[in-house]
Amino acid sequence: MRKKHVLLLISELHIPQEELSILHQFYTESRQQPTRLDKQYKVVWLPVVDTFSNATDEQFELVQNSMPWYSVHPIMLERAFIRFIKDVKSFDKTPQLLALHPRGNLSGYNARDMMWVWGNL
Numbered sequence: 001m002r003k004k005h006v007l008l009l010i011s012e013l014h015i016p017q018e019e020l021s022i023l024h025q026f027y028t029e030s031r032q033q034p035t036r037l038d039k040q041y042k043v044v045w046l047p048v049v050d051t052f053s054n055a056t057d058e059q060f061e062l063v064q065n066s067m068p069w070y071s072v073h074p075i076m077l078e079r080a081f082i083r084f085i086k087d088v089k090s091f092d093k094t095p096q097l098l099a100l101h102p103r104g105n106l107s108g109y110n111a112r113d114m115m116w117v118w119g120n121l
Contacts, residue, residue: 003102005041011095013047013059019095022119043069
């Protein structure tokens with residue numbers, strides 16, 4: 001994912017259908033445009049879970065199968081990353097969409113609000 005903008009979708013395993021629909025619409029439409037936008041960014045889902053079980057794994061796979069973008073299995077996320085998301089980014093179980101610039105800089109804002117505006121136009 002070098003030289004790409006990466007949108008990090010951070011959420012619990014359960015994502016409201018409306019949230020998924022808008023992101024899916026944004027993602028699909030951007031890839032149908034004649035521009036090169038689809039080559040400039042990628043989306044990666046990072047599901048934050050407190051405990052892991054077989055049920056968690058099944059729920060992850062169910063949600064993952066409905067997404068056309070990349071995802072990281074919850075067991076692969078380091079505890080330090082989860083603490084960072086909860087403490088620094090104030091993760092309150094509401095999905096967040098953080099932009100990671102091509103040089104690796106994390107933006108200071110949640111792009112979710114911008115996506116909602118685009119998705120509702």
